[in-house]
Amino acid sequence: MPLFVADAVYLSLVYAFFILLPPLGRDYAALARPDSILFFGGMVQLFGGYSWAYLLLNLLLLYGCMALILSITKEVTKGPWWLGSVAAVLFMANPVKTEAVLNISGVRELWPGFMALLTLFVYIQCRRSTKRGMRGLPLLTYLVAILTGPINIMLFAVIAILEFTVYKKRSRCWIPLALVGSAALFISGQWAEIGALHLSCMFTPLFFVVYPIGILPDTVAFFQQWPLAGYGIAIAAVGIGIGLIRKVNHPAFTFGLLGAVAFRLCQGGFAVDPITLNGGGQLLVPIALISIAAAGFFHAVIEKSHWRRSVVRFTTLLCIAVMCCQIWVNLHWRYAGQEVERFQQAVVSVTKNYPGKPVAVAPDIQYYRTAPMMLSESVRYTTPFSKAQPIVPLLPFSVIPPVKIVVEDYSPHAIALSVQGLAAPEINTLPLFSRAWWLHRHDPRKAVPMCLEAEEFPFPGTLIRVYLQE
Secondary structure, three states, X not given: OHHHHHHHHHHHHHHHHHOOOOOOHHHHHHHHOHHHOOOHHHHHHHHOOOHHHHHHHHHHHHHHHHHHHHHHHHHHXXXXXXXXXXXXXXXXXXXXXXXXXXXXXXXXHHHHHHHHHHHHHHHHHHOOOOOHHHHOHHHHHHHHHHHHOHHHOOHHHHHHHHHHHHOOOOOOOHHHHHHHHHHHHHHHOHHHOOOOOOHHHHHHHHHHHHOOOOOOHHHHHHHHHOHHHHHHHHXXXXXXXXXXXHHHOOHHHHHHHXXXXXXXXXXXXXXXXXXXXXXXXXXXXXXXHHHHHHHHHHHHHHOOHHHHHHHHHHHHHHHHHHHHHHHHHHHHXXXXXXXXXXXXXXXXXXXHHOOOOOEEEEOEEEEEOOEOOOOOHHHHOOEOOEOOOOEEEOOEEEEEEEEEEEEEEEEOOEEEEEEEEEOOOOOOOOOOOOHHHHXXXXXXXXXXXXXXXXXXXXXXXXXXXXXXXX
């Protein structure tokens, strides 16, 4: 019980100061179609325009996931309870899943993640029961998990790996789940989506579980030019993973790594953007499994008595480091929320002066770092937080600070601006690995000119110039 209380304290330390965050643009699009997200329509009717209520529910679901991870880790490691707390904190403070927590519509990712972990927990508890009714409970929980979150279909493969890596005495409890899961995978057509079976689409997102702050546009451009470099790194990662599994030789470590890989099978259609980390909320289960693997690794190390104190110190510092990293990302989201509110006020002020007339918004910023500002979305719909405004968004793009946006020319026929800090890969024309190429990588990014001409219809006569208060 003290560790469950401690995890609640850690959760509060990381997120409590951000519970009053305003909605971002992605939230307004969800609020306009609340019935498209499980439970969200009822949440909108219940919570109305109180954003803190949505975020509080997100945090409760996140804590539920932490409690399940703590309990699962204890069962699969057979080690001290504090290892479960380490796994729970590593999960809670992993920034790649920030969109699932700080978007008021985060229930779309948090609920499937919670149900997946609950299914694992129920399976572990029920497989050793002699009662027939208890033996059927994991299948019932799994059905609820996949019906309310289709991303959980491959959970049957994770449970099969759990059975064959953690337990010496085999059970047949996993077979009904595998049969139902295989049928659900075929019927859903998830395996037939674009990129679903592409190796890079399936497994590249797992990289962001261990490097959860995204990569730079120039790095993306490098791998676009040299895809063999990416496959080389992937082969090396597989080799290192197999070597670690053999060296560590701990059931929880093996289960966590292989389970995270198994969960991504046939899920190449659920992509994660490498720069903005859009879609990172779908990685809740892989994050949890890799956190359990980390706990298994630490348990294998502390079995050597002279390493125990060092492991305790290291895990403490590691948990502090990841919590600081999550707070750093949360500050970006708070800044993005403040900018969205400032933009909304500017739009309301301008539309009052020009009633009934459309107003152009340029540029229409989509992401600020990993925060989905989506400015035009925040004023396009009538929601409990906003009223629809007659705006015309121009030039949508994402930015990475330091940002400098200059609108050089605007007329009903064309717009021209320059942007410094554009979050888009730039294919380098310099010879790769040449001296000029290395020097260029350390140069500050230059302003990028952007132009757009009106075609059939002219742009509105009034323009709201978007700039960020750095």
